[in-house]
Amino acid sequence: MIRDSKFFIENPYGRWVRDNLFSSSSSAFLTFFAGFMVIYSYRGIVGFILNPERMWTSVTYNMKLYMILAYPDEAMIRVWLSVGLALILGGLSIGFYNSGKTISLGGIFQKLFTISAVIAILIALAPTNTNVIQNDGSIEVVEIIPQDVRMLILVPSLVLTLAFFFLRNVKIKNLFNTAKVNLTYFGLIIASLYFIKIPTISLDSSGERIIPDPFLPIASTTYIPWTILYVGMLLFFFIGSLLKNRDIKIMARLIPISWFLCPLFIFSWIFKKPLVELNTVFSADIPSILVFGVIGFLIIRFSDNESVGVYRTPINIGFLVLSIVVFLLPLVFIFKATMVLLLLLLIVSPAIATTKEGKRQLFIVWVVSLFVLTFLIRGASSDTMLVTPTGSIFGGFSLTWLLAIFGTYASFPLGLALALGRTSTLPVIRIICTGIIEIVRSVPYITWLFFASVMLTVFLPAGVEFNLIIRVLILTAFFSGAYFAEYIRGGLQSIPKGQYEAANAIGMNPFQRIFLVIVPQALRTIIPTLVGSVITSFKDSSLVAIIGLFDILRIGTSVIPAQSQPVVFIGRNLEQLVFLSFFFWVFTFVFSRRSMKFEKRLGLGER
Amino acid sequence: MSKKAIVSLLVLSMVAVACATDTAEEEVAVEEEHDHSDESTLEMVLERGFVKCGVSGSATAFSETGADGSITGFDADYCYAVAAALFGDYSKVEFKSLTSAERFTSLAAGDIDVLIRNTTWTQSRDTELGNDFGPTTYFDGQQLMGRNSDGISSSSTLADIDGLSVCTNAGTTTEKNITEGAGLVGATITLVTVEKFSEAMDKFIAGECDIVTTDGSALVGRRAVNDALNDWSIFPQSPISKEPLGPVYRSNDSMWGDVINWVVYATIIADEYGVTSANVDSVDTDAFPELGRLFGANDGELQTVMGLSADAFYNVIKQVGNYDEIYSRNLNPVGLFREGGANDRWTNGGLIYAPPAR
Structure with a gap:
């Protein structure tokens, strides 16, 4: 037999070839078949790209349109x-x-x-x-x-x-x-x-x-x-x-926080150039910071006070009711958003503000996050000063990024909350969360997009009008949030009961148990799935073309093949499709390679 | 600090929040003012300072998006013309690129003030959907395109496509027209339906179908670009359907409708007199009193009654041009010409006609 010849036995390359490609007659057949298919399609693709019929200038000439539309x-x-x-x-x-x-x-x-x-x-x-x-x-x-x-x-x-x-x-x-x-x-x-x-x-x-x-x-x-x-x-x-x-330790915290805030800052202030009026800053932003700063200070100050401890449940319920009222009232968005942050503070402060040092740090974090949140929301909720023919500054790749980043940002905390709610012992919360997850997941994304574009305006109270992009963002957050929730629930269920008991045994409160012991372990096991779903939402963002947003795919398939002046690109859609597949491939490939390295560093798959 | 003091402090701070929100409510009140459901669109647009115009954004020569994101084309020029009439500045337009599915919803919801998106005027759209149609700016009609090498010529008829395969986009009146038309003359065809016309065209080029069909204007455009061998013919000579395209606005809004209609008529009247953007300044208004009335020579009474400035239509012609200029600027480059067609002047046997300005 040829495969027993000297070359295949003694040469290390030869042995690799024999062991991996020609280990049996059926695998030899598969090797030849797959090799033939790969070479055949490669030659087909090269022939397609270099075909004199293709007009690649239609891609390069419109590169700016692809990236930023009419910015x-x-x-x-x-x-x-x-x-x-x-x-x-x-x-x-x-x-x-x-x-x-x-x-x-x-x-x-x-x-x-x-x-x-x-x-x-x-x-x-x-x-x-x-x-x-x-x-x-x-x-x-x-x-x-x-x-x-x-x-x-x-x-x-x-x-x-x-x-x-x-x-x-x-x-x-x-x-x-x-x-x-x-x-x-x-x-x-x-x-x-x-x-x-x-x-x-x-x-x-x-x-x-x-x-x-x-x-x-x-x-x-x-x-x-x-x-x-x-x-x-x-x-x-x-x-x-x-x-x-x-060895500056604070950088180890600052850099991840900057990474988190960077896209928000870019989209609300740098890319957008918001029109900020000083009188709204003085009438809404500064009072909001002052009031919530004082409330936050009081919450932190008395979080471990025993005499207040008696009223903890009524106070918590009171704040919950207040925040719902604030949400329903026609108030500026900053109050509503800060109210959510305040609820978060109310939950975490008993766990963190146990010492004087802890209280001091928590108060600094509270004030800084108040300023950052107000600043970002002021930018995001203001009108833009930039003038474009279509009135929207997002289009093409910038829109794809916006949808992908905000989809992930908003859906992750939402998914975590839904997953924890679904595993909760309180029936009301469990039923609501399960209902949201099941309803959202059982309807296709495209249907939800049509819902956002046509029906959401009907459901919202009169006078409340959202931009189509914001409606799509809200919807995407819920859609990928529901999927995230199921992945996270899978992760939560993989944590052995002993971990809960161990956390209880060392005297942790429920908040500490969930966020210091259970969730970190649960997230670690589901990183590959989460990365997969982030890539999916990056690609899914091109579906918004159906409801009339100009994302990169719609530019490629409808806009450029319609251009007749000053250069004729009529019907040039094949070039655009090739370019777009390459473009999406580069991003998703880089992303999945990075996540593979990340998984290796965390030692996943080695247990 | 006693319990009571703490609780009352918390209550006080909540009250403080409620007080601080009073100023915020004003903002909301201002936003609500924009909800003019009873007001005329004309007043609303004049107050806003720009007109929101619904276009396609990806319709060759009618409204296409350029490499810099600007929107040009025949339909887009009529949006510019409306802005020129209202504000004396053609650039006061905000375009909204709409898909064909969402165009009427968008108009009804008030997202746009006027829809100029190669939309065919039909009875149901005019009556059931709550729209009113302005004067037709372009007379289109469905035609077919085949190869000379298959025995097709420009004098072919529907009967000649017997046994051939026809590509078209699915779910549109285009599909219905060709099936009905072929059925009437007894021709058996294999219908190949795809999502978009560009895909139908790709199939036609690749030889997967013998005939491709859609509106004549699109066929002419594609033939001008792709037919290097002069092998493609468009037939039959009189289209198999009538597709009058024009501006659309919401029903029961005559003030606004009049503005749109007369912007279109002004471009047509100017064309009849041969007044272009180049020579509009040297028009002898005494020799042509109709032009004098149209361009606001006699205090522009006709325009001011409509709620426009006296020189509104002068601005339209000066900044955008007359019908012929708009037509030849956008449609000649893709091979669509006026001469001898339905879009020629009525004096030359075409259908482009305007009532007198008097």
Whole structure:
């Protein structure tokens, strides 16, 4: 037998091939079949992309439309600031959480070897010709990769593959920090913006198309901001490393909080440019902070007071009733939101404010969160100063982000509350929570979207009018919240009873038992499922196209294929679909890879 | 501190919250003022300072979204024209891009003031749905497109499609028209229905169907772009359905309806006299008294009675243009021409006609 030959037994590569690809005759068949399918579809995709029928300029020319729809040009700095804030935070976290992991020069060459080998294989397998369908239905064969072009890529990549193959065994003691290496890779991508050319279109002053060259360099309005942002990111990377070396403990708390607040701040203030009137700040915001600050102070001050302890239940119920009343009254939103925060304080203060130091810290946290909450809500609830033709500043990718981030943000606490409510021993709460979860989950998302767009206005009291985007956000929060709730309930049920008993045995109160013992363990076990559902909600956000919001998918499938002036892109929907699938794939792939690393760090799947 | 003191402090602070909210209620009261259900749309729009116009946003040449997010096209230009008449500034428009499913709900709910979204005027839409239709700005009609190599020519009729497969988008009147039309002449066809017209077109290009059908304007647009070999023909010469497209507004709102109607008529009258945005300043109003009345020469009494400024229609022509300008700017590039068609001037045998300004 061939598979018992010397090559397959003695050579380590040969043995791997035999053990993994040709271990039995049926697996050999599967290997050949799958390999054939992969190569066949790869050649089909390349033929499709390089087909002269495709007009890729329809994608590149509309890139800004895809990203931010009609966001005004003069406010572009706000878009860059939004991206920049995320990048700077990223740089800071990479520097601060730098695990000190290193990679040897040989390891780098190993990676480069893989990359160049893959390129060589891909270009060798690429098809030479493709079929073009003519108007009369006949098919013409067209050459897409001439032999000299193939050689121009194949020969250098083969040479590099060979070079890296030998270099990867090089024994050099120099070790490189992985974080720095990754930052360098990112820098190389930024640097490439200065050199690469893409197929795009330029128009002269009268809107006529100039056709000098099918490939044009990337616009300076793209690469200059990216360069500045990259430099900022590097700067904050070094600041992060410095803080780590100085061992500044507070950063370990500040960075996650900043990550949490960053999207909220971006969407309510930077991206939006809210119109804030000073008299509403003085008449609503400042009284709200003062009043709730005082109430919070009193709650914290007397939380462990025994004489108040007698009235705890009536006080709690009183606040609950008050908050429901506040919610029903036509008041500014800030009061309603702060009331929820106050209820939270009422629940947590007996557990935390047990010592003088604990009370002091809780009060500081309370005041800071009051300010932050008021600030964010003032931005979010104010009108925008930006003027767009459609009256909405969210569209395209910015809308997708908005839906995905807020869907996750709002649905996670909601899901947690619903899950705890469903496992509660109080029948009323249990029935309500179970009802919400079951009703929401048993109706398709699209139906809920139609509900948001058409019926929600009928249900809301007269005079209360929400923007369509906000209606969709509320609905998405409930929809993914119900799913989250079921995942979390699964996690809760996986916690052995002994954990509850142990928490009781050391004298924890119910709040401490749930939030310090049970929930952390429950969440840890369901991280893969949660990540999966976040990815799902990111992709599901494209369904809003059905109810008339301009998300990235609707731009690609309806808007661009309708453009006739100044450049004709009529009917160019196939290019957009290819681009969008690649676009969504990049994001979900990166996301799931990150979560895999996260799972590894938490040691999941090792129990 | 005694128990009583603590409890009363808490009660006091709750009262404080209630007091602080008094100022907040004013904000809500201001918001409620915007709920004008009895007021005329005209007053509401003038007070607001801009007009909300419902368009498609993805209809080639009628209302398309450009690479910078701006909205242009034949329908969009009529939105600009309404704004020019109301405010003397064509840019005072907020567009709302609507799907065909939500357009009438959106109009009825007051999300938009006027719907100019290539909408066909039909009896049920006019009566049952609570809409009123303005003058038709574009006369469209359903046609078919086939390949010359399949024996189809522009003089073909519905009887010639016997035995062929026809692609169209599902659930629309387009589908019903072709089934009925083919049934009447006794032609047997294989109907292939897809979600969108662009998909039907992709199938037609890929050779999966022999015929594709939708409104003639869309077919002409696609032929101008995709038919490099000049192999495609559009037939029959008189469309198989009538699709008069025009502006739509809510029923029982004559003041507002008059404004929309006369903006359209003003562009048509200006076209009849050959007045364009370029020569509107040099019009001899003494020689053409109708133009004088239209552009507000005699104190613009006709316009002020409508609730507009005297020079409202002058602004429309100056800033947006007459019917012919609007038509040729948007529809000529995709291969739709006026000459000899239903959209030609009535003096040339077309249907574009306006009552006199008197």
